[in-house]
Amino acid sequence: MAEILEIIMVLSFGASWPFNVMKSYKARTAKGKSLLFLVLIEFGYVAGITSKFLNEAYMAEFATKWYVVIFYILNFIMVSADLIIYFRNRRLDKLAEKEQ
Secondary structure (H helix, E strand, O other), rough: OOOHHHHHHHHHHHHHHHHHHHHHHOOOOOOOHHHHHHHHHHHHHHHHHHHHHHHHHHHHHHHHHHHHHHHHHHHHHHHHHHHHHHHHHHHHHHHHHHHH
């Protein structure tokens, strides 16, 4: 049951990140966005992925449970995309300030 709940959590986050990334991209501003929050989320995904590889019981069944790590990695990639957009938007904010 714990594994099913973990999968639901990772899928829920995974379904949410693409919407967040698109919103960040369209907003063209970093205002209201927290760099610390994004970095902490990235750190959490790295910890989650690492925990899977350090868990002997999980690794013993990796051939049948590999998909869980894939979803962690996909979520990590989505947050990375949001981080890249954050820095783009911050640059756009600075350019807009110079124009005023």
